[in-house]
Amino acid sequence: MAQLAIKGLSKKYGKKVGIDGIDLDIADGEFFVILGPSGAGKTTTLKSIAGLVDVDDGAVHIGGEDMTSVEPYHRNVAMAFESYALYPQKTVSQNLASPLKSGRTGKYSEAEQTERIKSVTTTLGIDHLLARFPRELSNGQRQRVALGRVLVRPADVYLLDEPLSHLDAKLRAAMRVELRQLGEMSKTTTVYVTHDYQEALALGDRIAILREGRVVQVDTPENIWRTPADTFVAKALGQPEINLYDAIVDDGALRVLGSSLEIQVPRTLGLGAGDHARIGIRPCDVDVLAEASNDPGKVNLHGTVVLAERLGRDVEVSVDLGGTTLIALSKGGRHVTEGAKVTVSVDAADIHIFADADGESDTESRRLGAADQKGQ
Secondary structure: OOOEEEEEEEEEEOOEEEEEEEEEEEOOOOEEEEEOOOOOOHHHHHHHHHOOOOOOEEEEEEOOEEOOOOOHHHOOEEEEOOOOOOOOOOOHHHHHHHHHHOHHHOOOOHHHHHHHHHHHHHHHOOHHHOOOOHHHOOHHHHHHHHHHHHHOOOOOEEEEEOOOOOOOHHHHHHHHHHHHHOOOHHHOEEEEEEOOHHHHHHHOOEEEEEEOOEEEEEEOHHHHHHOOOEHHHHHHOOOOOOEEEEEEEEOOEEEEOOOOEEEEOOHHHOOOOOOEEEEEEOHHHEEEEOOOOOOOOEEEEEEEEEEEEEEOOEEEEEEEOOOOEEEEEEHHHOOOOOOOEEEEEEEHHHOEEEEOOOOOOHHHOEEOOOOOEEEO
16 A cells, blocks of 8 residues: 655646646545546546656655656556557457566466456456457457456556446446455555546545646545535536526625525625625425425425426426526426426525625635525
């Protein structure tokens, strides 16, 4: 096991910024997930840790040792690429055995090689593919072989670049469970890159959210879900996406234009009359009811259903709140018809408030914290 420390890591490709002053401290044996959209700097971060790109500034420490100028093959890291990077002239068995035959990774007997390959192929469900060549495999099978080639040998750090992206939904869900149960991975520092928020929440001990080469927030899945640092983070987690509304402080309350939503502003938030903010409500936190809830901790809003789409067990409901639309998930697939008059109810504690000085850019809004809410 090895602690991984990234200090002020920066890399430019010409005028384009890859990563910009990234700082991360990853503990021994931690399964650490980096989440972000395309172009956020996720892969550049992994390649910088592996030594596959020369950084412009900053340092990489593994196990307390500065590896910034150390060649990749001396860092004892194992990386799985999204593009597979398999040897086309070698069978699956030979591809998996290649890291075990390298003098840089130690010497393994034929029996040890066979045992390690069998353990990985059984877990990944590719033991029937050992005699095939990469050209004879589907994209999903190639990706599992690429992942297996990384996991087949011990390393100080595993680096996984979207290793499940080419798998079908059923296998991807199964592999999320298997990944955390793999023997080597369960005790080895692992950095896992993904653009899928469900993978990040399911797998990570902690998550780092990247945006345009910078770290926006680092925390546990639970804390990031409940207290996103800004609206960029809030929008990165959850499907359907969080509802966001422009609001302005008026007479001690945040009022949303075009709806009856009103939120009392605690003095601790430091908002005064005329200040702008944004209100965030996750669709999964909303109940669609025929009548208003009597729970004093609930905010009740009244509107008309304009669209109802069944998503398997649940129904995604668009509700017009008098000019402002709110997306809700009708839990358990409760029957909702378009045109119906309904009440949407949400726990006051589940409503997010974000500061927004100019009232325009939601991507820079900063989390303020919980407030006392009421519905009109």
